[in-house]
Amino acid sequence: MRGCSRKSPSLPLCQRGIKGGFLSALVAVLFMLAGTAALSAPASAQVSKEYPLKAVFLWRLAQFTQWPSDAFQSPESPIVICILGENPFGDALNAAVAGETAHGRKLVVQQHRAVDQLRSCHILYITGAGPRQAKEISAALAGRSVLTVLDAEGVASSYETMIRFLTEQNKIRLRIHLKPVTAARLMLDSRLLRSAEVVE
């Protein structure tokens, strides 16, 4: 955990976590002052239980998705999970992927502000997009095999993703649009399809 935190480039994620509450922020600061990065647990604890679960769901999607081989530069290349815009996970996603693999590849979390940085992503997580941004994203991802995930419960999004996290009766559910998935030359595990709501 600690090692992961160290090599993780997403210090802002932690900063986002501090915003989750004064006490936790204080504790985080204290830890940072101590010069360690091992703050994920107390930090994530601060986040509602929803996001750690979503973090797990997110990286696990990688396990149920088959990318075309040209999506990776080399067999050792990791699967990159990108978060565009706000990071609602705090440290939870980094913690969740730490040590995990999918198809033998490591998992890496990146946070981007700009759409043009999304070319190296394999999974794109967005919390919503306006019409302009949606166009940009579509353009950026055109021809690319990127699994797009929208986490916008009850929120209208201009960009329709392949997978959408929904909340039903305090349970997180998945809705899958198969069309863009096939268009992006991605293949989803049938077991995933069975556990999700599939929309043509």
Added chain:
Amino acid sequence: MAQRQTSIQKRVRAVILLASVIVLFVTAGAFVIYEAIDFRAQLVRNLSTLAAVIADNSVAPLAFDNKAIAEEILAALRAQSDIEAAAVYDDDGNIFATYPPALPASLLPSAVAGKGHQFRDGALVLFVPVLQEQKPIGTLYLRSSFRGLYEQLWRYGIIVLIVLAGAFGIAFMLSTLLQKRISEPILALTQAAETITRQSDYSVRAPKLTDDELGTLTDAFNRMLSETQENQASLAEQARLLDLSTDAIIVRDLQGVIQFWNRGAQEVYGWTGAEALGKQKHQLLQTEFTEPLEQIMDKLQRQGRWAGELVQRRRDGTRIHVSTRWVLDHETGTNLARVLITDNDITLQKQAEELMKSEAKRLDALVEQRTATLQETIGELEAFSYSISHDMRAPLRAMQGYAKALLADYDGRLDAEAKRYLDRIFRGANRLDLLIQDVLAYSRVAKGEIDLHPVYLERLVDDIISANPEFQAPLARISVEVPLHRVLGHDAYLTQCVTNLLGNAVKFVPPGVVPEVCIRTERVDGKIRIWFEDNGIGIDPLHHQRIFQIFGQVHPEKKYGGTGIGLAIVRKAVQRMNGEAGVESEENHGSRFWLLLNGGEI
């Protein structure tokens, strides 16, 4: 044979059936046991496979926390009736989904194991990890009942029973067919043996049905039968020969029980073999022993044989004499020793013998009686002849005396012719007198009792020579070789004998020869022989017997004179003295007369 199940048929069938049933039971048992063992492994395998599929399908619901889907997946277990319970646990060991949805806690495990199976409470319990990318994200729990096992075993059991029944039926049919191959030759043998036992017919042969050991047995049986038949025939022949014997041939054991009885025995004793066999011989024949049976048996044991005569009774009660020979037969061992007895009926011989004995006795008595009569007659005759002879001498003496007186007194008045006639009357009378004297002497010798005692021969001979001038020189030379042995005799008889013999010796000499006689004795076998050897004319051996008979004179009396009774008197006298007389002589070579008498030494 078909209507009656014989023992061998039953046995062979039982063996075949037993073997078949045992094999079937062992096979079926092994099969059922194997199934029972294998079923568990199979159950584990099947359940593991099922669990693997369900675990795999449970990955996504677990990963994405979709309980409904997980339960839906578990609900697919409905198809497996043996599955009593199933549950999916999450990574932390909390129940995520169950089957059936309302699962009683009793069917859930008390603790969640990571992996593996166990049989407990009559059910198989299996834990399988739910893996995603080789990492466990949960655990699947399955519980399967053994109902399937029991059902399957029950099915197997029924199948086994059906197969057993069918196989038993087939084995029964096969055994019925197969047992014939074994039992039929044996039954054929048995039948042959029974026929032989019942009918004593050794010409029966068992049919040979196979070429195996039973065939060999049948051959051997038939061969033995052939040999027995031959033996039987030769025994019958021997028995026939034994029956031909007119002697009774009987075999009895040492206790006297009759074991063999031939036709001869039947003829001799009248009892048939069937009546006699097994009976006590001496009881049956009422044997009268001439010596005690114990003694006879003792002899038999020691010498192996005994022969004798017995009196026994025929069946009709007649007493018969038998000559019997007993031989001990040790051949069959000491304990089984037997006695072979050969009897023949000698009653007729016995009767003939008895008859002859009594006849002989009668004849003896007759002879004795006749002899007595004869001796009486002889005595009378002798007395008669003695008195006749004696009485005849008186007229003879008158004839002699008057003839002599006539010659002397009328010498001048008688012519020569008359003198010659007178001389012949005188000599005739003389001769008749001599004859009468000899006859008297013979009669004296022949009759009356005599008393024998030792006699001194030397003195006796001396007296005789002294009393007779013709035995003295110069008329004769008589020498005696002393000593002469004493003999047992009678003085008067011996004097008669010696006088007669010396008289003959000096009388029968050629003309002009002076007679010489030598008297000597010798000992012969305890007796004494007295020799009288002379130089006389000798006697042809042809006449040696005749000269000792009365009037057995060889030479014409005119030449040598004599009555012809002298040697007869000698023989008679010597016989009365229990002796013998004889002669050794050839004509012209002298005679050697001898007397053989008992010695006179005490």
